[in-house]
Amino acid sequence: MRPFRETIAVEDAKALALEAASPVDRSERIALRDATGRVLATSAASAIDVPPFDRAAMDGYAVVAGDTFGASRDRVKTLRLVHTSYSGDAPAQAIASGECVEIATGAPLPDGADAVVMVEETEKTTEGVRIFTPVYPGQHVGRRAADISKGQTVVASGSVLNAGSIGALAAVGTTTIEVIARPRVAIVSTGNEIIEPGQPLGPGQIYNINRFTLTSIIETHGGTVSAVDTVVDTLADLVEAICRNAAADLIVFSGGSSVGERDLMLDAVRQTGEVIFHGIAVKPGKPTLLGKVGSTPVLGMPGNPTSCLSNAYLLVIPMLRQMARLPPYEPPTIHVPLARRIVSTTGRHQFFTVRVVDGSAIPAFKGSGDITSMAHADGYIEIPAQTDIVEAGEMVKVKLF
């Protein structure tokens, strides 16, 4: 058996992981309605003015502004109503001084009119429309191109699309857009004891957990699982699994990166590419390997489900988001006092799960083999490598799941 020769600091591991994670250049065309959270691949310029015409911004009367100057409740001006213009109508015929058009919000302003008097400031009578207030030219008018002008960049390349930017793309008549393709991640489960949920457990067998936790993380952070693979723990099979998945943007192995005699990930990566690091000074999650095969980063994650998932938070999320061209993830955090003292391992950065109950953080970490260390926790605190004790009552920053 081969113990780790040396481990690297978690910060160094993260920096090397980001270095190995190249942003994806491929793009794909999708429907605008599916665009939330996607990254625009090419800047979108408008082919039209929005609005495409001068329009009423209020319900009321389209007027020649000059006709209203001096109007008040005491000095009412009366205009002749020549037309009613609803939204969706073509513009009404042009008006002249002394005339007005009843107009709904959004309807095109008739030629000749240059302002709208709000309905609240008017009274419609059989003699005409009584105007109680002056308006200036342009008042209550949405000018053609006020929102977006023809040729203008509506949404810049690299933007993460949300409701507002999708709305702007719809406003200029967009139906499909080119977005950065989601990084393709191959998940390879190793370990002869692992079987899939749904099958009965044989002696010595346990269910595959990591495949599910990794899928959840990958799909939440902009990636897509391109393959789910299970291999037995032989050098030939591991090498074959790497080659079979070499077209992925990232290959994540779980299991098989510890130091046992049958731990062959190190040899498999050496044989097909280069090892970047093997062993991180972090708890749990020490037996983690990063390599590169061709241009594809390969992560060898611990088989223990909590170690695998904690390293997914520490390494997979930053790598994946960089590959997907998404901004770094900032989990929601709360600051609360620690309910009980934690004794940490000096020299290893600790990922320590907690529950938040009645405004304090209660340790929830059981063991790296226990998925309930994660499942029954609300989030985690990070304890730096050089800290060995966090006292009860000390304020801690909980990163919520």
Place this chain on the structure above:
Amino acid sequence: MRPFRETIAVEDAKALALEAASPVDRSERIALRDATGRVLATSAASAIDVPPFDRAAMDGYAVVAGDTFGASRDRVKTLRLVHTSYSGDAPAQAIASGECVEIATGAPLPDGADAVVMVEETEKTTEGVRIFTPVYPGQHVGRRAADISKGQTVVASGSVLNAGSIGALAAVGTTTIEVIARPRVAIVSTGNEIIEPGQPLGPGQIYNINRFTLTSIIETHGGTVSAVDTVVDTLADLVEAICRNAAADLIVFSGGSSVGERDLMLDAVRQTGEVIFHGIAVKPGKPTLLGKVGSTPVLGMPGNPTSCLSNAYLLVIPMLRQMARLPPYEPPTIHVPLARRIVSTTGRHQFFTVRVVDGSAIPAFKGSGDITSMAHADGYIEIPAQTDIVEAGEMVKVKLF
């Protein structure tokens, strides 16, 4: 034309909206791998122990702990190696005192053994395995059921599923789960000027924006768009649209809730159900209506795209998450100084969009008809109804999109 008789405060509007939004009771069965973000409908209890057997928590040697007492580098104990046990193997034959089994992490402990000595504390020689350290009974052993015991609740009903809880469900062999159904939302666009992107614009026409912004909001916050409907602005058509979509959990109209002569939403809701409020003291977004038809809440949102979307942030998100049984949304926020003075409308709560540039908030709000008020902003600040001026340099809380 009918002006608003009165508006209600935004806080009251939100409270009434939440009162009208009943949590969904329907559930549906989905694959575990699709469960991220879904709400578990029934508590999941385990049918098995996890792990299902005592297992090695380290690579090393399974021993009778008593055999190692007193061992040290100076007083080495030597044990006879009788077997090698890999993970996935059935348990090795029972061992007796003086014997050991080479064992990989995760492999089942043989009967007779009650501890594991880490490989680092041993040396394998032709005479046997040299042990350099004592271990106590249970050391480096993952006990059967230490993670989850048979009958235990693995994930409680009502939990929002994440990587950790999905992992725990996988650990007990789950393949499918029962989750709360997504609230079905019908989006109805009214306004005769609205056409769908992809078609050429005729005179007086603009593209449908609200359908896309509402879809983005609905799908991000746990809902599903069950129908996308477009109706012309007549009372009969609006009534028919309400009836046609009455099986939805929520109907959102956009357009047609203002005070124009042809604003018929108020009458359509009165004719089919009851009006809860009409008009909110908020800017933009004042002409907003909430009603209830049977048990289905009906929102009449302004047609202006920024008004419609700002009210989606203020009302639709809270309603929808309550219906979906998701916790209230807490947007990421930052506190920065305001770059320029904002003069706000007294008496109306203001939803004011800003860009965040070089650590300060720059007003991004153009007009309620301009979708770029949202699309070219990073988030928004809320200015209470009684505040009329926010000075340059004042710290503001920006809720990020």
